[in-house]
Amino acid sequence: MAEKSWSLGRALRGMFVKPTIDETTWEDLETALITADFGPDISERVVEELRAKVDRYRTTDPKDLQRMLRETLEEHFAKFDTTLKLTERPAVVLVVGVNGVGKTTTIGKFTKFLRGYQRSVVVGAADTFRAAAVDQLATWAQRGGAAIVRPQQEGQDPASVAYQTIEYAQREGIEIAIIDTAGRLHTKGGLMDELSKIRRVIEKQAPISEVLLVLDATTGQNGVMQAQAFLEHAGVTGLVLTKLDGSAKGGFVLAVQERTGIPVKLLGQGEGIDDLTGFTPHVFVSNLVG
Numbered sequence: 001m002a003e004k005s006w007s008l009g010r011a012l013r014g015m016f017v018k019p020t021i022d023e024t025t026w027e028d029l030e031t032a033l034i035t036a037d038f039g040p041d042i043s044e045r046v047v048e049e050l051r052a053k054v055d056r057y058r059t060t061d062p063k064d065l066q067r068m069l070r071e072t073l074e075e076h077f078a079k080f081d082t083t084l085k086l087t088e089r090p091a092v093v094l095v096v097g098v099n100g101v102g103k104t105t106t107i108g109k110f111t112k113f114l115r116g117y118q119r120s121v122v123v124g125a126a127d128t129f130r131a132a133a134v135d136q137l138a139t140w141a142q143r144g145g146a147a148i149v150r151p152q153q154e155g156q157d158p159a160s161v162a163y164q165t166i167e168y169a170q171r172e173g174i175e176i177a178i179i180d181t182a183g184r185l186h187t188k189g190g191l192m193d194e195l196s197k198i199r200r201v202i203e204k205q206a207p208i209s210e211v212l213l214v215l216d217a218t219t220g221q222n223g224v225m226q227a228q229a230f231l232e233h234a235g236v237t238g239l240v241l242t243k244l245d246g247s248a249k250g251g252f253v254l255a256v257q258e259r260t261g262i263p264v265k266l267l268g269q270g271e272g273i274d275d276l277t278g279f280t281p282h283v284f285v286s287n288l289v290g
Contacts (some may be wrong), residue, residue, distance in 0.1 A: 033046060122149060159201040195233065210238055
């Protein structure tokens with residue numbers, strides 16, 4: 001993760017070069033965690049766990065505290081299984097989320113990510129209510145190296161586009177089918193009914209491997225509230241965090257997992273086609289804490 005003007009790693013550096021652990025160490029640590037978007041509850045809990053560990057091992061060395069912080073954060077992240085389940089053929093991935101979170105660009109990046117593992121990919125443009133959305137998705141799919149199934153006419157039923165996409169994947173022997181879906185929220189009930197219909201139609205052809213909800217990391221708690229309907233009704237199996245371009249926002253990853261109970265599986269950390277990675281707790285914590 002690129003460092004911006006503030007980062008958790010940089011904030012912690014001064015803390016860990018002090019000669020000893022004292023009361024200001026704990027205050028500074030809690031402040032740093034809150035600033036890194038862990039939220040007050042998780043920050044307080046992490047500090048309490050670390051105080052207990054420091055007491056148990058009777059250490060006053062800040063370097064020990066740094067190691068314990070890494071281990072403690074990894075333990076928290078490791079409670080969630082962040083593995084993408086893509087073993088079926090075709091593996092069907094539904095991508096859901098409100099408009100404006102970066103869903104279309106995420107699909108392009110995810111395609112490129114999968115192509116990097118030599119997987120063949122087709123993208124289904126089942127957000128048929130916005131013609132611009134189909135064209136934009138086609139551009140990103142092409143950049144990512146995927147085939148695309150477009151609506152055959154304007155306003156086509158989204159479930160039928162999803163059906164044609166799975167049919168194409170099965171016919172052409174394509175390994176992974178990614179289905180884009182509408183993200184408008186002004187008719188929440190209608191949107192959830194539509195997603196249910198897409199699911200039913202797909203499941204007659206193939207099991208759904210993943211339902212990935214795209215969240216904008218910069219919106220914090222508001223993003224989770226916006227996405228509540230998807231969390232409740234869409235059978236979400238994993239989260240994709242976009243716009244996570246500095247370690248200042250790193251704590252949001254844990255906060256959103258704990259609030260939703262759903263693992264973060266992918267991280268978008270920039271604007272480029274290659275700026276999407278899988279989520280590995282050990283690597284993430286190392287980048288976060290330094």
